[in-house]
Amino acid sequence: EVQLVESGGGLVQPGGSLRLSCAASGFTLSSYWMHWVRQAPGKGLVWVSRISSDGSTTTYADSVKGRFTISRDDAKNTLSLQMNSLRAEDTAAYYCTRSDNGVWRYWGRGTLVTVSS
Amino acid sequence: DIVMTQSPDSLAVSLGERATINCKSSQSVFSSSNSANFLSWYQQKPGQPPKLLIYWAYTRESGVPDRFSGSGSGTDFTLTISSLQAEDVAVYYCQQFYSTPLTFGPGTKVDIK
Numbered sequence: 001e002v003q004l005v006e007s008g009g010g011l012v013q014p015g016g017s018l019r020l021s022c023a024a025s026g027f028t029l030s031s032y033w034m035h036w037v038r039q040a041p042g043k044g045l046v047w048v049s050r051i052s053s054d055g056s057t058t059t060y061a062d063s064v065k066g067r068f069t070i071s072r073d074d075a076k077n078t079l080s081l082q083m084n085s086l087r088a089e090d091t092a093a094y095y096c097t098r099s100d101n102g103v104w105r106y107w108g109r110g111t112l113v114t115v116s117s
Numbered sequence: 118d119i120v121m122t123q124s125p126d127s128l129a130v131s132l133g134e135r136a137t138i139n140c141k142s143s144q145s146v147f148s149s150s151n152s153a154n155f156l157s158w159y160q161q162k163p164g165q166p167p168k169l170l171i172y173w174a175y176t177r178e179s180g181v182p183d184r185f186s187g188s189g190s191g192t193d194f195t196l197t198i199s200s201l202q203a204e205d206v207a208v209y210y211c212q213q214f215y216s217t218p219l220t221f222g223p224g225t226k227v228d229i230k
Contacts, residue, residue: 037167
């Protein structure tokens with residue numbers, strides 16, 4: 001059974017850093033493109049970043065470019081999102097999702113990041 | 118960037134009646150090389166992650182009731198719930214996966230009248 005479990009969210013001050021993880025099970029992470037999507041409280045879905053199956057290609061939304069870094073640890077079958085220079089507007093639930101040729105059928109339950117002083 | 122818009126913002130439909138949600142993209146999301154529209158529909162209930170309903174504009178995901186259907190091509194798409202059930206109360210999002218940044222519509226909230 002395919003499962004994605006996010007962790008690492010929490011309360012952080014503006015300007016701080018946080019590293020999110022997405023533990024994958026039931027499949028090999030290195031066989032798929034993976035994405036992060038976020039959702040601010042009461043708001044819509046926003047794509048954040050993606051990484052290719054071989055890890056050679058990473059893409060970011062303009063709003064996080066230069067501050068966030070997506071990566072994979074194939075040995076641990078885990079996807080990560082390093083978030084630096086956090087802002088209040090980064091407050092959101094962060095979801096990881098697996099892409100099956102562009103189709104996102106598997107999602108984690110999300111981890112909540114709150115940026116506040 | 119491809120901007121996705123949805124209409125209406127919300128709608129209330131009687132149980133058993135039809136609900137129709139429209140989605141429009143600012144550019145075509147049809148790929149001639151794939152002969153497919155790179156457009157998905159999701160359902161999201163409070164406190165839950167999005168659930169994939171439809172992909173490639175009209176392909177229903179396995180396990181999704183057949184009262185859900187998708188149609189359209191190019192820039193104009195529709196999600197139809199043919200006979201609304203109580204469990205369909207949710208927010209529905211369209212999403213294009215044609216080009217980055219991958220973008221979602223703002224969502225349409227569906228309630229029972």
